[in-house]
Amino acid sequence: MTKDAAPFLGSAKPTQRTIARATGLAVTTVSKALAGDERIAEQTRRKVRKAALELGYVPDRAAQRLRTGKTNVISLVLDPHSELLGFGASMIAGIAEVVRQTPYHLTIMQYQLGEDPVAPIDYIVRNRLADGLIFARTEPDDARVHFLRKARFPFITHGRTNFDDHAWYDYDNRDFADRAVRMLARQGATRIGLVPPSPAYTYHRFMMEGFDLAIAQEGLTGLLSPGFDLNDDADILHDKLRGWLLGDAPPDGLICPGEVSAMAAHAVLNDLGRDLPLVVKQTSSVFNYFRPRPMIIGEDIVQAGRQITTALIRLMAGETPRNLQILAPPYLP
Amino acid sequence: MTKDAAPFLGSAKPTQRTIARATGLAVTTVSKALAGDERIAEQTRRKVRKAALELGYVPDRAAQRLRTGKTNVISLVLDPHSELLGFGASMIAGIAEVVRQTPYHLTIMQYQLGEDPVAPIDYIVRNRLADGLIFARTEPDDARVHFLRKARFPFITHGRTNFDDHAWYDYDNRDFADRAVRMLARQGATRIGLVPPSPAYTYHRFMMEGFDLAIAQEGLTGLLSPGFDLNDDADILHDKLRGWLLGDAPPDGLICPGEVSAMAAHAVLNDLGRDLPLVVKQTSSVFNYFRPRPMIIGEDIVQAGRQITTALIRLMAGETPRNLQILAPPYLP
DNA sequence: ATCCAAGATTATAACGTTATAACTAAGTAA
DNA sequence: TTACTTAGTTATAACGTTATAATCTTGGAT
Numbered sequence A, B: 001m002t003k004d005a006a007p008f009l010g011s012a013k014p015t016q017r018t019i020a021r022a023t024g025l026a027v028t029t030v031s032k033a034l035a036g037d038e039r040i041a042e043q044t045r046r047k048v049r050k051a052a053l054e055l056g057y058v059p060d061r062a063a064q065r066l067r068t069g070k071t072n073v074i075s076l077v078l079d080p081h082s083e084l085l086g087f088g089a090s091m092i093a094g095i096a097e098v099v100r101q102t103p104y105h106l107t108i109m110q111y112q113l114g115e116d117p118v119a120p121i122d123y124i125v126r127n128r129l130a131d132g133l134i135f136a137r138t139e140p141d142d143a144r145v146h147f148l149r150k151a152r153f154p155f156i157t158h159g160r161t162n163f164d165d166h167a168w169y170d171y172d173n174r175d176f177a178d179r180a181v182r183m184l185a186r187q188g189a190t191r192i193g194l195v196p197p198s199p200a201y202t203y204h205r206f207m208m209e210g211f212d213l214a215i216a217q218e219g220l221t222g223l224l225s226p227g228f229d230l231n232d233d234a235d236i237l238h239d240k241l242r243g244w245l246l247g248d249a250p251p252d253g254l255i256c257p258g259e260v261s262a263m264a265a266h267a268v269l270n271d272l273g274r275d276l277p278l279v280v281k282q283t284s285s286v287f288n289y290f291r292p293r294p295m296i297i298g299e300d301i302v303q304a305g306r307q308i309t310t311a312l313i314r315l316m317a318g319e320t321p322r323n324l325q326i327l328a329p330p331y332l333p
Numbered sequence C: 001a002t003c004c005a006a007g008a009t010t011a012t013a014a015c016g017t018t019a020t021a022a023c024t025a026a027g028t029a030a
Numbered sequence D: 001t002t003a004c005t006t007a008g009t010t011a012t013a014a015c016g017t018t019a020t021a022a023t024c025t026t027g028g029a030t
Helices: A016-023 A027-035 A042-055 A061-068 A087-099 A118-126 A143-151 A173-186 A203-218 A234-246 A259-272 A301-316 B016-023 B027-035 B042-055 B061-068 B087-099 B118-126 B143-151 B173-186 B203-218 B234-246 B259-272 B301-316
Strands: A073-078 A105-110 A132-136 A155-158 A167-171 A191-194 A221-224 A253-256 A278-282 A295-298 A325-328 B073-078 B105-110 B132-136 B155-158 B167-171 B191-194 B221-224 B253-256 B278-282 B295-298 B325-328
Touching (some): A016 A027, A027 A042, A073 A087, A073 A118, A073 A301, A087 A105, A087 A301, A087 B073, A087 B087, A118 A132, A132 A301, A167 A173, A167 A301, A173 A191, A173 A203, A173 A253, A173 A295, A234 A259, A253 A259, A301 A325, B016 B042, B027 B042, B073 B118, B105 B118, B118 B132, B132 B301, B143 B155, B155 B301, B167 B173, B167 B301, B173 B191, B173 B278, B191 B203, B203 B221, B234 B259, B253 B259
Parallel strands (some): A073 A132, A132 A155, A191 A221, A191 A253, A253 A278, A278 A295, B073 B132, B132 B155, B155 B167, B253 B278
16 A cells, blocks of 8 residues: 555456455455445454455445446536635635545536536536535526526535525625624714625625615615626726715725725725725635735635535435525624 | 426436437447447438437446546646635636536545645545546655656646656746846846745746846846745734845845735835835736735736646647646736 | 458447345244 | 244346447449
8 A cells, every 4th residue: 555656557456356356255245345234244344344455445436326326526616707816716625625534526617707607507417427516606596596406406505595495505794794884883984885796696685784784773874886797807896996986975984895896996095095994805815915904804715615515415415405504604803 | 408407307317228229229339329430320320319419318427437447537636725815716717618628527636734745646546536637836856746657647737847757837937037037127126035935846946047047147136035834824924024124135126926925025015114116926816906016927827727738638648748848938917 | 143341230248336136044933 | 843033145137338249231343
């Protein structure tokens, strides 16, 4: 079992048959013994396991998969925007961390801008490429959720939808907005501007609810920036924000839940020489390096990845989806 | 073929056997026809393909894999630092973009801090979990490269090693350093500071060569920051840089090839109220939002992912590694 | 008419695993 | 004794595909 040796070069790759011959047992017995079947004598099981180890046996995934129908694969389907900053990578880090302690493997698909988000999922389901699926940025009436519910395929989302009967993990954006407003109020701001997420996403609603309620409770004025699109490039982002902040009745405190738009807002404020208090939602660590440093409310995506994976594995094991709905609170660094 | 229908619920999943029965041909013929075998009559091939489409046939990956020994999987092995900013996600985006137009799939492994980098690779090779491998951050005498050469397993690295006989993709850090020095010289800087990468990595050497040569040619003074470690957190980074910049004989121009240390340097300069010209190597888009905006020399990781994948596929097809060595020039946005 | 080659299709077997049912030996109840 | 259980092991078959070798046509050359 030396790391340096090229495995199985020259000598044939050991299979259960090899073990069977070595121990004088039947292949079936070997299979059962390796699976830990109670009906095989303890002594036999030990003998088989020892032989397997010595021979350097590793089960053939393809054969197992063909026979059992299980792929032992979890698939993460990324949207085209996931390479923006850390979201995708952090999510993957979290998933990979959990997955490596299980028999599961992680495969990644990413569809391109303008493509049908259902297509890769359809492809995975149709080709039986995975046992379970993860994806993010849900919409209220998400087409992917529609599809997977109908196909009865195990999945978990990052973000909620209008269906409340599937497994999901979500960041508590209502609480985020609430805290952000109060943070700014404490700084003396009275006209609080929010750069809202695209209304296409489900969490837009929660964000707005939290915002509106906190604004009302604190007796403040709430202002909304013009809408953004994830496809907007840096310049467009910059101009829109600039126009808004230069308008009449500008905010005296700013909330930016989107990491990219928050960076843009920070830059605009700098360019305009304004020093508004700014609250951002940080999913990576960039804002720790911005000056002046904004107020930061964190969302831990790596942790999200971990919890999502754990939940999905339980889902695939038969647990009911309704028990696998996780609302993650904001964390304050 | 409607998107909405749950595939294969109730009715059995169509196999080549289903097609064979439907067309009155033998399974073997169907297999060959689907593979486009020239020895099957054109007419028959058409008939089979038509039937396959109508029945919604998709080949069973597990069976193909078991029979042929090919996994059709490319595996990306990430180190623990890849979730820092965009590297991992961008690389994945590039790989995914290419892979989706091929029969290959992408799986991800990420090992944890302090773990043996060879372990996941050993695991993949031993379990035949992939046909080809990608990994980054190479060292001159990289243990992973050692292992894979010996195992004769197809792989491509991001970054060079002391072995010149494997496929690699590398960013031209020598050229980067050269350009960076001259940019700063053009701004009037004469004492140029470099925050060098860890000497553990191969590219440290190229970076230093480019730096030293350009410094000499321009007749400038070259300065090096104290060493960094990717494990250093934001505070340590900050303190080290601060100490260096506050020392006697500080630089009057700064080069930061590491994105994280560049952000830290930017913050320190801000905190100290200094306005040194700063050149960074940008692999995401963050620095477009920093003020004052540093001078940016770009490294396109998504493009790297694309080229790496294309090269790996050609490698697996039998092309010789020496023809698959790509040196990517810096790009100036 | 016979033979042969080329073209097209097919039968057979195998990849490595596991579910199912069948078998054997030993022990227990009648 | 005989029947019956239980523990332990095994034979058989199958998952869906493809490589190999074998078979069957057909048409042309002799």
